[in-house]
Amino acid sequence: MPQKTEWMNELNLRIAGFLKVLSMLTVIGSLIYMYGYVHDDRMEFLKNSQGWLNETPKSYLFYFALFVFAIFNLLLNIGLSMYKNSEGYSKESLLFYSQPKKEKLIVWFTHFIAGVNLLITCGVMYVALIRINGLSDSTDYVYIPVFGALCLLGIITATLITVFKN
Numbered sequence: 001m002p003q004k005t006e007w008m009n010e011l012n013l014r015i016a017g018f019l020k021v022l023s024m025l026t027v028i029g030s031l032i033y034m035y036g037y038v039h040d041d042r043m044e045f046l047k048n049s050q051g052w053l054n055e056t057p058k059s060y061l062f063y064f065a066l067f068v069f070a071i072f073n074l075l076l077n078i079g080l081s082m083y084k085n086s087e088g089y090s091k092e093s094l095l096f097y098s099q100p101k102k103e104k105l106i107v108w109f110t111h112f113i114a115g116v117n118l119l120i121t122c123g124v125m126y127v128a129l130i131r132i133n134g135l136s137d138s139t140d141y142v143y144i145p146v147f148g149a150l151c152l153l154g155i156i157t158a159t160l161i162t163v164f165k166n
Helices: 002-037 051-055 058-085 099-133 143-164
Strands: none
Touching: 002 058, 002 099, 058 099, 099 143
């Protein structure tokens, strides 16, 4: 019976890792998609905004978003790696209670990274679709970022349940 549990934990971790990598690729793909379909050098769909944002060239926004995405994912992956490599357990700790709980948390933290990347992808695609279709009413595609936020909320809820469950 313990061998089956180890096998399932390994499978869950591999699936979570695959989803994390896939979500990273979709963020990069959505940024490239948005960059490719903004034809002019200014982000005109932000006409109603004030100041620097509507005068910023699309290349600056693209590289800034890519930089923030890269730094964010680098920091989360470093934190996840540090948690994986930590040793020792304590019955009083929520994060270091036991080895099986730690393995479950690693899976859910990996899903968290994938969920945040999905939310970023949904936000970028929302902006891209507004720009591509030239919509003045931005509520037509509001379901896209809401979907990303609901997925992330579900992952956060499952992670918190795993943390506080003994």
